Amino acid sequence: MTDNSRWSRRTLLRSAAVGGGLLTVPGLLAACSRTQTGTGESKESTLDKIKKQGFVTIGFAGEQPYGFKQGDNLVGEAPTLHKKIFSELGVKDMRGVLTDFNSLIPGIKANRFDVVSAGMAITPERCKEVIFSEPEFVGATALLVKKGNPKHLTDLKAVAKAGATVGVLQAAVEKSFSTAAGVKSGNIKEFAKQQDGLDALVAGRIDAFALTDISLRWLANINKGKPVEVTPSFQPKLDGKPQSSAGGAVFRTADTELRDAFNKELKKITSDPTQYTSLIGKYGFTKVNVPPATLTTASLCEG
Missing domain, CATH: 3.40.190.10 (Periplasmic binding protein-like II)
Structure with missing residues (x-):
C-alpha cells in the first residue's frame, strides 16, 4: 500500500x-x-x-x-x-x-x-x-472460500462475474464493496456472526465469505480441519477508488x-x-x- x-x-x-x-x-x-x-x-x-x-x-x-x-x-x-x-x-x-x-x-x-x-x-x-x-x-479485504477455491474467486469482481453468492457481516462495509463490484443484491447474504458465515460456506449456502484478511485468517485458524482457505488479500473499489x-x-x-x-x-x-x-x-x-x-x-x- x-x-x-x-x-x-x-x-x-x-x-x-x-x-x-x-x-x-x-x-x-x-x-x-x-x-x-x-x-x-x-x-x-x-x-x-x-x-x-x-x-x-x-x-x-x-x-x-x-x-x-x-x-x-x-x-x-x-x-x-x-x-x-x-x-x-x-x-x-x-x-x-x-x-x-x-x-x-x-x-x-x-x-x-x-x-x-x-x-x-x-x-x-x-x-x-x-x-x-x-x-x-x-488491513485489506479477502475471501474465505472452499478448499481448492473451486470457483476461482480472487476478489469481489470475480464473485460478480461468476454469479456466485457472497456472505458478509451485518452492517459491515463488505456489503457496499460487493455491490460496487457488481454482485447482485440477491447474491449477497448477511450474517450476524463470523462463524455463521463460515458454516454457511461449508454447507454450500454461499460460495465465499468477505471480510478483512485479518479476520478471515483468524477464523480459518480457529476452525482447523474445516475445508476452507483464505484468498490473497485485495483492495475493493468504491467509485473507482481503492479501499482498505x-x-x-x-x-x-x-x-x-x-x-x-x-x-x-x-x-x-x-x-x-x-x-x-x-x-x-x-x-x-x-x-x-x-x-x-x-x-x-x-x-x-x-x-
Whole structure:
C-alpha cells in the first residue's frame, strides 16, 4: 500500500448549522461546555466520570480477533490496546457490554457504554453519527472460500462475474464493496456472526465469505480441519477508488476531550511498531497493520 491509497474503513464529524449569523458545530459546544443546558450547573465530562469511578464501559460485538470474550476476560485487538490506553489515563478497570455489531453505534449514542472497542471501520457514513479515534490498524479485504477455491474467486469482481453468492457481516462495509463490484443484491447474504458465515460456506449456502484478511485468517485458524482457505488479500473499489480497512475506537460526538486524551496515548503505541506487535501480535496483527502517520481519521471521514 502507498500513502496515496484511499482508505475508507475509518476530519472529524463536520456538520454545521447556520443560525442567527453564527456557525455552530453539533457536539463541539456540548464537549466544550461544563454546564448543563438551561440550569448552569456543573457538568461532568465522560473523561472525568470514568476517572472518578475507576472504570470505563466498552461496547464490543464478539468479533474475533477485534474484540471478544475468552472465558470471563475481554480480549482481542481493541480491548487489549484500549486497556493499555485507559490504564495510562488512570482508569484501571474495563467493563464490557456485548451487543450485535449493528447495535454498537445506536448503543453508544444511547449511553449504554462509553466507547466502542470493536475494531470498527472508519467510514464517512459512520462519521456523521459518531467520532473516531485515529486509526488503530490498517488491513485489506479477502475471501474465505472452499478448499481448492473451486470457483476461482480472487476478489469481489470475480464473485460478480461468476454469479456466485457472497456472505458478509451485518452492517459491515463488505456489503457496499460487493455491490460496487457488481454482485447482485440477491447474491449477497448477511450474517450476524463470523462463524455463521463460515458454516454457511461449508454447507454450500454461499460460495465465499468477505471480510478483512485479518479476520478471515483468524477464523480459518480457529476452525482447523474445516475445508476452507483464505484468498490473497485485495483492495475493493468504491467509485473507482481503492479501499482498505482502517479501524478505530468510537466515541459520542460530545466526547472530544476523551477522544483527544485517548489519541495521545494511542499515538505512543502506533509510533512504536515493536510495542504495537508486542501488545496485539498474538491476535494476528503485524507491523504491516500499523497505520502510517499520514493516515488520518479526518481523511477517512471525508472518503
